[in-house]
Amino acid sequence: MTKAAQTKRQQQASIQQIADQLCDIASNFWWTWNSSAQRLFAAIDPMLWEATERNPLQTIKQAPDHRLLTLASDEAFLKNLKAVQKQFADYMKSKTWFDRTVKGKDKKARIAYFCAEFAIHESFPIYSGGLGVLAGDHLKSASDLGIPLTAVGLMYRHGYYRQEIEADGSTKAVYPEYDFNDFPIEDTGIIVPVPVGRRRIHAKVWLAKVGRIEAYLLDTDIEENTPKDREITHFLYGGDNETRIRQELILGVGGTLALQALDIEPTVYHLNEGHAAFNGLHRFSELLKEGVPSEEAMETVRAGGCFTTHTPVPAGHDRFDVKMARKYLSQYAGEDTGLSVNDVLQLGSEDLDNKNAPFCMTVLALNFCERANGVAELHGDTSRRMWIDHFGLSDPDEVPIGHVTNGIHSQTWLAPEIEPLYTKYLKPNWASPNADSDWWKKADKIPADVLWNTRKMLRTRLIRFVRERLVQQAIKHGQPLEDIVTAQTMLDENTLTIGFARRFATYKRAPLIFHDMKRLKAIIASTDRPVQFVFAGKAHPADKDGQKYLQQIVEFSKQPGFRGRIAVIENYDMQVGRMLTSGVDVWLNNPLRPMEASGTSGMKPPLHGGINCSILDGWWPESYNKKNGYAIGGKQFDKQSEQDTYDANSFYDILEKQMLPTFYKTNKEGVATKWVDMMEASMKTVCAQFSTHRMLGDYTSQYYLPAHRDALKK
Structure with a gap:
């Protein structure tokens, strides 16, 4: 062999070795909530990292050999690689909260968690919105x-779908075809x-x-199936009602069969929304086939069943007409x-006296789960009232639906730039994985000027991100040079910035702030106390009214008086969500009460000193104390037009009389001390209480372990 060879x-051996080491880290989604791992991947090639939507496997695969060869001999990079490897190894072998706190037979609990979507990272697009985000944070x-x-x-x-906003504000739905080899999943x-x-x-x-x-994901796009059957798992929430029922059978029944094939024997089945309710029907039928009496079989299935409902909106509960249900459930x-067949259909019927009543997945889940909950205290109450007839009760308080208020996985949503601040002023292990830790009580120990300047830094970071995205949008859609220039100078780094980003369902009333255009323009036009807004969000591809709301906001943003002060970002995903929730000063939420089940997006800004301004709906009534944010409205009207007028005027009053004066009243050092007090109050009352660590602690003590104990008795 020649010396050159x-x-x-x-x-080549060095390149392969460094690639293998990096792929080992990338193969577990742990990196999605570890900032050191993310910086390591970004260092491979920062532009490539962003171009792949921060997908480490794609970044490693597409990195030129000469770059990987350079990294293989870069001492600083190798030191960071070794440190991340150690962090991951230490994490995986460390003793956990469950190990330390759960005793005896409870340690044998095994929970199967079913959900139609999981938002783990933006580079793994098997999610649409809040349900998936909650489920992804639940796993973490x-x-x-x-x-x-x-x-x-x-x-x-x-x-x-990937959302593209056309020049006229209309929505274009784009469906890429993904190569599963680009994802850290195993066959x-x-x-x-x-x-x-x-x-x-x-x-x-x-x-x-x-x-x-371990998350097991089912895929019907394989050679063993017909072309029509292969399409079942092509699109999340895509297709018609027949596609939906077929998807839900694959999830609920196929998921149960997959666990059996894997020799996984859960003692508890947690159905996160009604999409997976066929799990209960399948398990019930299997017991009947074994000769177990019907009543005993039902009790056995119910004992280990937990069901979480996420929507107080009737349209949010899947229903199938009798003919379709009979076709697929006979x-x-x-x-x-x-x-x-009628016995089967009645298990999902909302009206047992009506043979033509639709088959409801929520009813099916309630029938097969002993324990059920809403996702906020108010939502629990709303759910009890919504399903009171199903239980044949007259007093809502007697309806057996409780609540576990949602939370967020802090490390997933925390801007890495602010981590050193908390390590210094809260405690070095402030993010330690305990269900009951609350280091945020020390938030008032952070000096006011330090917190204020950090807030300014994060706002600047957001505005630069918005400008970059708007320039990309303008170029992609062939917009005139004037629009590109406007995008480059959009927003101001020292202006109070309000964010609104979520699913564009009509009940969330995205255009509410434009109710009185003249008044809003006067507020925005202020030279000494200005305000600016950033919008993002998707409507369901079939929700034309929600898409029209987005189109209206795009049109408003181009009007004189709003141009340059109102930005609309397309393709709302986890990356956009992280940037907005960490960068805005105020998070706006104005749904029609009580139609917001929880609204976890508002739990994220307080991690960064952000403040909520919201209708008292979802989780906000459990946190708001008049010191940690703002409450819009308060009165309820029968007509939505009257409600919109009242709530919009309430928001304008808050903005003019409270928010802007407080934000712009600074001391001689340029610090808005009263605003900082509100920032600290927000951090102290939201960050620990509304985390998924606390949420999982509640699920474990109130649902999982009691269900496990009941299941063992059967």
């Missing part, structure tokens, strides 16, 4: 706390035949590792189960 072989806290949980979901070939080698109607559809089982948690009737 030997050198080339050595170089379960990993941190060591809760023995296994996740079950679907693996979508095209994910949820388990398992394919399960799932009964869907009188047929069998095969589902491939993929594994995604989220720290200590396999559960027959001599082997002792059930008639």
Whole structure:
């Protein structure tokens, strides 16, 4: 072998070694909440890292060999790589909160967590919005706390749609086709035949590792299936109602069969929304086939069943007409189960006296789960009133639906720039994974000028991000040079910045601030106390009214008086969410009460000194104390037009008389001390109480362990 050939072989070995080491870290989604790991991947090639939407596997694969060869001999990079490897190893072997606090037979609890979507990172697009974000954060806290949980979901070939906002403000839905090789998922080698109607559809089982948690994702886009069956897992919430019921059978029934094939035996089944309710029906029918009496079989399934409902909006509960339900569920009737088709259909009926009543997935879940909960105290009350007839009760307080208020996984949503501040002033281990830790009580120990300047830094970071995104949007859509120049100078780094970003459902009333255009323009036009707004959000692809709301805001943003002060960012995803929630001074939320189940986006700004200004709906009534933010409205009207007028005027009053005077009243050092007091109050009352660590602690003590104990008795 020539010296040149030997050198080339050595170089290739070095490249492969560094690539393998990096891929090992990238193969577990733990990196998505570890800033050191993310900086390590970004250092490979910062531009490539951003171009791949911060996808480490794609970044490693696409990095030129000469770059990887350079990194293989870069002492600083190798030192950081070794440090991250150690962090991950220490994390995986450390004793957890569950290990320390749970005793006896409770340690044998095994929870199966079913959900139609999981938002783990923007580079893994199998999520649409709040439900997926909550589920992704649920997995991360379960990993941190060591809760023995296994996740079950679907693996979508095209994910949820990518949103492009046309020049006229209309929405263009784009569905990329993803290469699963670009994702840190493993082929388990398992394919399960799932009964869907009188047929069998095969589902491939993929594994995604989220720290200590294993998430199994089912995929029907395989050769064993017909072209129509392969499409079942193509689109998240795509297609018609028939596609939906087929997806939900793959999730609920196929997910249960996948766990069996993997020799995983849960003692508790947690159904996160009604999409997975067929899990209960399948388990019930299997017990009947074994000869277990119907009443005993029902009690057995119910004992280990937990169900979380996420919507107080009737349209948010999946319903299928009787004809379709009969077509796809008749396999559960027959001599082997002792059930008639009508017996099966009544398990999901909201009206037992009406044979043509739709089949409701929420009713099915309530029937097969002993324990059920809403996702905020107010939502629990709303859910009890919504489902009172199902339980045949007259007093809502007697309806067996409780609540566990949602939270967020702090490390996922925390801007890395602010981490050193908390390490210095709270405690070095302030983010330690405990369900009951509350280092945020020390937030008032942070000097006012330090916190104020940090807030300015994060606002500046956001505005630069907004400008970059708006320039990209303008160029991509072929907009005139004038629009590109405007985008480059959009917003002001020293101006009070208010953010509104969420799913554009009509009840969330995104355009509410424009109710009185003249008054809003006067507020924005102020030279000594200006304000600016950043909007982002998607409507469901079939929600034309929600898309019109977005179009209205785009049109408003281009009007004289608003231009340059109101920005609209397309393709709202986790990255946009992180930038907005960390960068805005105020998070605006103005739904029609009580239609907001929880609204976890508002829990994220306080991590960065942000303040909420919200209708007292969802989680906000549990936190608001008149010192940590603002409450819009207060009165309830029967007509929405009257409600809109009242709430809009309430917001304008808050903005003019409270928010702007407080924000712009500074001391001789340029610090708005009263505003900083509110920032600290927000941090102290929100950050710990509304975290998924606290939430998982509640689920464990109030739902998982009691369900596990009941299941063991059956």
